[in-house]
Amino acid sequence: MHLKPEEISAILLRQIKGYEEKLAVEEVGTVLTVGDGIARIYGLNNAMAGELLQFENGVYGMVMNLEEESVGCILLGSEEDIQEGQTVRGTRRVMSVPVGDALIGRVINAVGEPIDGKGPIETEVFRPIELLAPGIIDRQPVFESLATGLKIVDSMTPIGRGQRELIIGDRGTGKTALAVDAIINQKGKDVICIYVAIGQKASSVARVIKKLEDFGSMDYTIVVNASASEPEALQFIAPYAGCAVGEEFMFNGKHVLIVYDDLSKHAVAYRTVSLLLRRPPGREAFPGDVFYLHSRLLERAAKLSDDLGGGSLTALPIVETQAGDVSAYIPTNIISITDGQVFLESDLFFAGQRPAMNVGISVSRVGGDAQIRAMKQVAGRMKAELAQYRELVSFAQFGSDLDEETKFRLNRGARMTELLIQGENVPMSVEEQVVSIYTAVNGHLDEYSLDRVQPFERDFLAFVRDQHPEILQNITETESLTDQNRDALEKAIKDFKAIFGVA
Numbered sequence: 001m002h003l004k005p006e007e008i009s010a011i012l013l014r015q016i017k018g019y020e021e022k023l024a025v026e027e028v029g030t031v032l033t034v035g036d037g038i039a040r041i042y043g044l045n046n047a048m049a050g051e052l053l054q055f056e057n058g059v060y061g062m063v064m065n066l067e068e069e070s071v072g073c074i075l076l077g078s079e080e081d082i083q084e085g086q087t088v089r090g091t092r093r094v095m096s097v098p099v100g101d102a103l104i105g106r107v108i109n110a111v112g113e114p115i116d117g118k119g120p121i122e123t124e125v126f127r128p129i130e131l132l133a134p135g136i137i138d139r140q141p142v143f144e145s146l147a148t149g150l151k152i153v154d155s156m157t158p159i160g161r162g163q164r165e166l167i168i169g170d171r172g173t174g175k176t177a178l179a180v181d182a183i184i185n186q187k188g189k190d191v192i193c194i195y196v197a198i199g200q201k202a203s204s205v206a207r208v209i210k211k212l213e214d215f216g217s218m219d220y221t222i223v224v225n226a227s228a229s230e231p232e233a234l235q236f237i238a239p240y241a242g243c244a245v246g247e248e249f250m251f252n253g254k255h256v257l258i259v260y261d262d263l264s265k266h267a268v269a270y271r272t273v274s275l276l277l278r279r280p281p282g283r284e285a286f287p288g289d290v291f292y293l294h295s296r297l298l299e300r301a302a303k304l305s306d307d308l309g310g311g312s313l314t315a316l317p318i319v320e321t322q323a324g325d326v327s328a329y330i331p332t333n334i335i336s337i338t339d340g341q342v343f344l345e346s347d348l349f350f351a352g353q354r355p356a357m358n359v360g361i362s363v364s365r366v367g368g369d370a371q372i373r374a375m376k377q378v379a380g381r382m383k384a385e386l387a388q389y390r391e392l393v394s395f396a397q398f399g400s401d402l403d404e405e406t407k408f409r410l411n412r413g414a415r416m417t418e419l420l421i422q423g424e425n426v427p428m429s430v431e432e433q434v435v436s437i438y439t440a441v442n443g444h445l446d447e448y449s450l451d452r453v454q455p456f457e458r459d460f461l462a463f464v465r466d467q468h469p470e471i472l473q474n475i476t477e478t479e480s481l482t483d484q485n486r487d488a489l490e491k492a493i494k495d496f497k498a499i500f501g502v503a
Helices: 005-017 151-156 175-184 202-214 232-250 263-276 290-298 329-337 346-350 373-379 382-396 404-419 430-441 450-467 469-478 483-500
Strands: 028-035 038-042 051-055 060-066 071-075 087-094 096-098 126-128 166-169 191-198 221-226 255-261 312-320 340-344
Touching: 071 232, 096 232, 126 232, 151 373, 151 382, 151 430, 166 175, 166 329, 175 191, 175 202, 175 255, 175 312, 175 340, 191 202, 191 232, 191 263, 202 221, 221 232, 232 255, 232 263, 232 290, 232 312, 263 290, 263 312, 263 329, 290 312, 290 329, 312 329, 373 382, 373 430, 382 404, 382 430, 404 430, 404 450, 430 450, 430 469, 430 483, 450 469, 450 483, 469 483
Parallel strands: 166 312, 166 340, 191 221, 191 255, 255 312
Antiparallel strands: 028 038, 028 087, 038 071, 051 060, 051 087, 060 071, 096 126
16 A cells, blocks of 8 residues: 555644643652661652652652651561662652441551452542541530440440540550450441551451451451551551541541550550651650650541531540559550540459459540430449449458448448459440449449349349330430339339349
8 A cells, every 4th residue: 555645744744733742750769778667768859748659669668757868768568679779759649548438347457458368459549647637616526425335434434426535554454355345336336446456466466356257346347457577667657547547437427436556556666667767766765746646646536517427536545554654654645635544453453353444543534425314323423432432442451340331331332343343245235234233323232242243233134124125225215214214123123132032
C-alpha cells in the first residue's frame, strides 16, 4: 500500500495538532544514612510531615523530622536492601490506611495490610492516620451507656459512648481481660469493636483473637496488631491506624469501641523512634512531647452531634504501672487526658477479688450521665459503703472489740464485695445487674455466709428469669425501678428465700 504525499502530510498534521506535552514532576532525594528502622534523606526540600516516601526496593517510609539539611523518616518495612546513596521519591500523600466494612472480622497490621491469611481486603476508601479531633461544636455530651457487662464497673465507674476510660494497673491484674469482656458484651448491640495490640507477644494476641472467635465477637471486631517482634515504627503508628479505622465508622453514624493495649509500650516505642531520630530527651528520658503523643490520639474519641450523624468513638486505653505507682510520668499524663480510670490493684487480685478494681481510686467523670436510672437507684450508695468497708477492714485488724455498727458495716461490705466477684467472659445484662445489686444493698444477703452469696445470686437470677421475667422486662423498658417493680422484686426475693433456705 502506497500513501500519497498529501495523505502523509495530513496524518502528520493531525498528530502534531493532537500532541499534548505532559510533564511528570516528582521530587527525588538521596539516602544519607539508614539503620535501626530510621533513614535520613537529603534533597526532599518540599516533603510534608507524615508524608509517605518510596525507596528503590519498594519499601515505604513516613516522614517524622523536617530539618534544614535533611529529612528523617521511619521505615515501614525491611531495611535490608536500602543502602546509602539510593534514590527516594516523595509521593505527596500522607500516611493512610484502608477503612470500611471490609475490615470487620479481619486482623491487620499497622499499615492496614491483612495478616490473617484470609486474602486481600477489598476496599477503596482510605483515611489519614493523623487527623484533628472533632471540635466542641461537632460534639455533644455523653448520654448513652456502653455497658461492659461487669457489675463492679457498670455500677460504680459507668462508661458512656464517646468517653475515654483508662484501665490501669500492674502487670497481670486483668487489664486485658476486662477490655476483652467489654468487647464480648457488645454482641448484638450495634457496636463495632477495635482491639489494637501494641508491643504484645504474638502468642498473647493469638489468645485474645481465639477468645473473640470462640464467643462470636470477631463478627463485629477488627484487630490491629503491631507485636513486640515488629519494628518500633509500626508499634508507634498502630494506635493511630486503629483510630482512623474507627473514625470512618463514627463519621458514618455508627458506634465504635476501641481498646489500646497498651499505651505504656506505645510510649516506649515512641521514645525509641524519637531518640534514633535524635530528638532531645525530656523527663525520665522521654521526649518532651510525649503528652501530645497520647492527647492527640485520645482526644479523637467523641460523641458526635446529631448534625454529623450522632456516631461515637469510645476509647479504653490500657496503661501498665510499676508497683501500683499511678503517679509515674506516663500514667499521670494519661489520667489527665482521660475522663476517668479503672484502677486494678494487685493485692485485691491475689486476694480473689476479680475484677480487682479499687473503688476508692477508680472514677468515671462523665459516665454517670449515661447510667440508667435503675442502676443509679441501687448502686448510688454502694461505692461509699465499699470504700468505708475497706477502711474498716484495715482498722479491724488491730482491734478485737468492735461495736455493733462496725460489725454490721463489715458484714454488709464483705457480702457486697463477694457479690461483685465475677468470672472472666461471663458478662451480665444491665437489668440482671440491677436485680443482683439490689439484693446486696438492701440487706437481703446479710443472713448468708460468704460461701453462699454467689450461689444465691446465680440461683436467684435463674429464678427471676424463669418465674418473674416481667421484672427484668420492666427494668429494660422503663430504665427505672418503679415502686410496683420494687414490690414485685421484694416478693420474688421472699419466695426464693423460702426455697433457698438460710445459711
